[in-house]
Amino acid sequence: MVALVISLALFFDFTNGFHDTANAMATPIATGAIKPKTAVALAAVLNLVGAFLSTEVAKTVSGGIIREGSDGIQITPEIIFAGLMGAILWNMITWLKGLPSSSSHALFGGLIGAAIAGIGIHSVNFESLMQKVILPAIFAPLIAGAVAYLCTRLAYALTSRHDPETGDKLTQKRGGFRTGQIFTSSLVALAHGTNDAQKTMGIITLVLIAAGTQDVGSGPQFWVIAACAFAIAIGTYAGGWRIIRTMGSGLTDVKPAQGFAAETSTAAAILSSSHLGFALSTTQVASGSVIGSGLGRRGSSVRWGTAGRIAIGWLFTLPAAGIMGALTAWLVMTGVVGIVLAAVAGTAAVLYMYLHSKRSHVSHHNAVEVEEAGQAVRFRKKKAIAVGRGNTKPKGDLS
Amino acid sequence: MKWLELVQVAGATLLAAGSVVVLYSLGVRLTAVAGDIRENSPSWIRPLAYACFGLCGVAVLCGLYLIIPYFSG
Numbered sequence: 001m002v003a004l005v006i007s008l009a010l011f012f013d014f015t016n017g018f019h020d021t022a023n024a025m026a027t028p029i030a031t032g033a034i035k036p037k038t039a040v041a042l043a044a045v046l047n048l049v050g051a052f053l054s055t056e057v058a059k060t061v062s063g064g065i066i067r068e069g070s071d072g073i074q075i076t077p078e079i080i081f082a083g084l085m086g087a088i089l090w091n092m093i094t095w096l097k098g099l100p101s102s103s104s105h106a107l108f109g110g111l112i113g114a115a116i117a118g119i120g121i122h123s124v125n126f127e128s129l130m131q132k133v134i135l136p137a138i139f140a141p142l143i144a145g146a147v148a149y150l151c152t153r154l155a156y157a158l159t160s161r162h163d164p165e166t167g168d169k170l171t172q173k174r175g176g177f178r179t180g181q182i183f184t185s186s187l188v189a190l191a192h193g194t195n196d197a198q199k200t201m202g203i204i205t206l207v208l209i210a211a212g213t214q215d216v217g218s219g220p221q222f223w224v225i226a227a228c229a230f231a232i233a234i235g236t237y238a239g240g241w242r243i244i245r246t247m248g249s250g251l252t253d254v255k256p257a258q259g260f261a262a263e264t265s266t267a268a269a270i271l272s273s274s275h276l277g278f279a280l281s282t283t284q285v286a287s288g289s290v291i292g293s294g295l296g297r298r299g300s301s302v303r304w305g306t307a308g309r310i311a312i313g314w315l316f317t318l319p320a321a322g323i324m325g326a327l328t329a330w331l332v333m334t335g336v337v338g339i340v341l342a343a344v345a346g347t348a349a350v351l352y353m354y355l356h357s358k359r360s361h362v363s364h365h366n367a368v369e370v371e372e373a374g375q376a377v378r379f380r381k382k383k384a385i386a387v388g389r390g391n392t393k394p395k396g397d398l399s
Numbered sequence: 400m401k402w403l404e405l406v407q408v409a410g411a412t413l414l415a416a417g418s419v420v421v422l423y424s425l426g427v428r429l430t431a432v433a434g435d436i437r438e439n440s441p442s443w444i445r446p447l448a449y450a451c452f453g454l455c456g457v458a459v460l461c462g463l464y465l466i467i468p469y470f471s472g
Contacts, residue, residue: 131401139405143409143412147412154424158425158427158428174425176430177423187459203462266412267416268419275465
């Protein structure tokens with residue numbers, strides 16, 4: 001059972017990686033600062049490095065949300081198994097829809113659902129849940145968005161150049177921001193590694209403690225850190241191209257200076273919050289930053305329809321992952337047959353979604369340019385029709 | 400709700416992101432000024448631009464130093 005839970009936890013780490021590649025790399029890919037393949041490779045390496053940097057968050061994962069320990073309820077590997085299953089399934093569904101949803105929320109939701117179903121509603125500390133998960137979910141995008149808005153304004157104000165005599169606009173030469181984006185997006189990837197890989201480390205450590213192979217209150221062991229680091233790096237390299245498309249071109253059209261401001265705000269928010277012990281969701285911070293920077297650049301528009309779709313996805317993350325976690329928990333409670341059934345059903349569902357995704361393939365070659373390509377094709381069609389009708393305009397006019 | 404921590408996070412985020420963006424933007428602007436062919440800009444502009452980029456890098460490293468427990472304990 002312990003081995004099964006650990007492998008499931010590592011798989012969750014993998015989905016977390018490819019779900020969140022977009023947070024770091026969507027904007028530089030959208031502005032053309034880094035080639036898509038290079039971007040995910042860079043993000044993977046930095047996630048790997050980031051995972052080794054700190055284990056502060058790992059010690060507090062799920063801490064307090066589910067009452068555990070000697071005086072509370074004993075959390076079993078079965079409950080964790082069910083929670084992870086719920087989280088993985090929800091991650092896969094949102095990936096299929098191209099929604100950047102929070103992997104940490106999926107994890108918390110799954111665990112809470114499994115705990116309620118397996119132990120009872122009294123096992124969940126709702127006050128702690130409110131404080132650690134729900135309120136930060138409201139404030140994370142707000143803080144990141146506001147900071148990104150201000151930074152975008154600053155960046156444009158500082159680099160706008162006018163001719164002192166005529167007042168005409170000079171060439172703005174903001175290309176330098178494209179180079180800067182390489183560094184800022186790397187910083188976001190690093191932050192993601194430190195932040196998110198630790199959640200899985202925490203889970204595995206929790207399982208090991210629950211199984212009695214590790215002392216209560218000790219930090220993650222080295223092989224756990226290494227395994228989690230590699231799982232998230234491989235996941236990142238796999239690249240969640242669907243979500244990259246949503247973040248890179250679905251919310252707003254990103255320009256280099258704007259992307260630079262958004263990434264800086266994202267990295268600053270994640271790093272400062274995780275350092276000050278106020279864990280914010282990477283995904284929510286990144287989405288907030290992209291929207292905030294879109295508001296900050298004059299002449300750009302935010303697609304509120306997409307933003308609304310993402311917000312609804314966030315609302316559903318906790319309960320949906322919870323329901324799936326609860327269902328798995330009930331199945332697991334029935335005994336060995338239930339565990340096998342749950343494992344098989346989960347694997348089948350993940351495989352089905354993977355195969356389903358193959359039908360409408362989104363990959364590094366079409367993750368962001370898709371929209372432009374569509375317009376180009378449509379444009380050409382119109383031209384063809386015009387020519388076909390026996391257009392009276394001279395041919396040279398067509399371009 | 401730990402409002403103090405929330406304010407702290409917001410402040411730290413604004414400070415860190417703001418300083419990095421300001422320094423880098425100044426660097427970009429000064430590079431652009433130095434690159435103008437029409438005016439012959441003073442010769443100290445380009446080194447100043449590089450200094451801005453450098454300071455920006457230092458700011459980032461400083462932030463990382465503060466965060467990674469291995470260094471700052």
